[in-house]
Amino acid sequence: MSEQREQxxxxxxxxxxxxxxxxxxxxxxxxxxxxxxDRAGARALLRRARERGVDLIDTADAYGPETSExxxxxEFRPYPEGLVIATKGGLVRGGPGxxxxxxxxxxxxxxxxxxxxxxxxxxxxxxxxxxxxxxVPLEDSVGALKEMKDAGKIRHVGVSNFxxxxxxxxxxxxxxxxxxxxxxxxxxxxxxxxxYCTEHGIxxxxxxxxxxxxxxSEEGLRELAGRYxxxxxxxxxxxxxxxxxxxxxxxxxxxIEHLEENLGARDxxxxxxxxxxxxxxxx
Numbered sequence: 001m002s003e004q005r006e007q008x009x010x011x012x013x014x015x016x017x018x019x020x021x022x023x024x025x026x027x028x029x030x031x032x033x034x035x036x037x038d039r040a041g042a043r044a045l046l047r048r049a050r051e052r053g054v055d056l057i058d059t060a061d062a063y064g065p066e067t068s069e070x071x072x073x074x075e076f077r078p079y080p081e082g083l084v085i086a087t088k089g090g091l092v093r094g095g096p097g098x099x100x101x102x103x104x105x106x107x108x109x110x111x112x113x114x115x116x117x118x119x120x121x122x123x124x125x126x127x128x129x130x131x132x133x134x135x136v137p138l139e140d141s142v143g144a145l146k147e148m149k150d151a152g153k154i155r156h157v158g159v160s161n162f163x164x165x166x167x168x169x170x171x172x173x174x175x176x177x178x179x180x181x182x183x184x185x186x187x188x189x190x191x192x193x194x195x196y197c198t199e200h201g202i203x204x205x206x207x208x209x210x211x212x213x214x215x216x217s218e219e220g221l222r223e224l225a226g227r228y229x230x231x232x233x234x235x236x237x238x239x240x241x242x243x244x245x246x247x248x249x250x251x252x253x254x255x256i257e258h259l260e261e262n263l264g265a266r267d268x269x270x271x272x273x274x275x276x277x278x279x280x281x282x283x
Contacts, residue, residue: 005269006245011056011203012156012177015084015125019241020266021056022049022259023207023252027071028064031096035067036254043075048256050076050083052263058180058205058250060088060130061115062099069118077120086126086178086205087115088160090133090141103133105144112148128158128180129170138166139173146174158203164196178203178248185236186211186218186283198244209249210236211283218283230268235278237265242275 010016027042029035036042049057059068069087076083089111092102112127127145132138148154158178159170170176179197181190183206197204210233215221221232228235233251240249251262270278 005241007266009203009246009248011084011126011248012175015156017056017084017248018053018266019245019248020054020237020263021058021205021248021250022046022054023250024057024059024068024072025063026252026254028067032063033093033096034064036071039071042071042254045254045256045259046072046075049259050080052260054263055082056084056086056248056250058086058088060091060128061111061118062088062091062093062130065093066114066118069115073118073120079121084125085119085121086128086158087119087124088128088130088180089115090130101131101133101135103129103131103136103138103141105136105140105147108141108144109148112145112153116153123152124154126156126158126178127154128160128178131161132166138169142170142173142176149174158205160207162193163190164192167193167196167202176202178205180205180207182206182208183240184209184211184215185221185239185278186214194244194247197246202246203248204244204246205248205250206240207250209240209251215283220281221278221283224274224278228268228270230264231261233261234265234268235270237262238268238270239275239278241265242270243279 008016090103091099145157156177160180183190215236216232225232225235253259
């Protein structure tokens with residue numbers, strides 16, 4: 001791109017992080033259930049991410065459930081200065097592949113307390129409502145997080161899987177500093193949310209930023225990657241970083257090799273022409 005890309009973003013105006021973080025969903029067992037087969041390997045992966053400058057790690061109480069948060073605590077306590085841990089609540093698990101919304105205020109209050117305990121923290125840097133529970137007014141769900149923030153147990157509140165109208169309703173309850181929605185080069189149905197976050201200085205955290213692997217086999221993207229001596233995944237992440245200065249991709253992996261590949265996107269600058277061509281292309 002013609003202008004130099006911003007390398008950091010200040011979440012909530014006071015938590016400055018590198019714009020490429022790490023999503024800790026895949027350090028759990030198969031089906032995002034239970035402990036990983038190689039628990040020491042999962043901790044080594046977290047350690048390597050930190051060594052390579054990652055300072056935003058995103059998790060949730062539903063990942064495992066609970067095991068992702070436990071592993072983060074095992075590896076990082078006492079937490080190094082500048083490492084931002086984001087977690088989420090509002091989904092409960094009945095088994096592998098089962099995800100059920102629970103946005104009741106009493107559930108969310110317990111969820112925050114339990115995440116604090118598992119993570120070994122006095123305050124959670126960024127706590128996100130994992131999804132909307134259609135059985136509960138979102139104002140009640142977000143209101144519970146506001147209460148926990150007012151009590152000093154949450155530093156900042158974020159939301160996930162929200163449309164623009166939902167974000168505006170949530171912002172009438174409390175400050176919302178991040179939105180985490182599914183978004184990638186091949187899945188752009190939340191373009192309006194990215195634009196809204198850009199306009200209002202709200203961090204946008206795309207989940208499945210690599211399109212669950214679909215992009216890596218796309219021939220045109222492979223050709224473009226060859227011209228940059230990069231991988232298709234690196235091109236896809238670089239596009240996200242160019243898309244808006246508020247975008248904070250959190251690609252997850254269970255492999256140190258794949259982690260290193262993903263982090264290579266930090267140094268990849270797309271030309272304006274290639275960025276625009278990718279933006280107009282349907283995948």
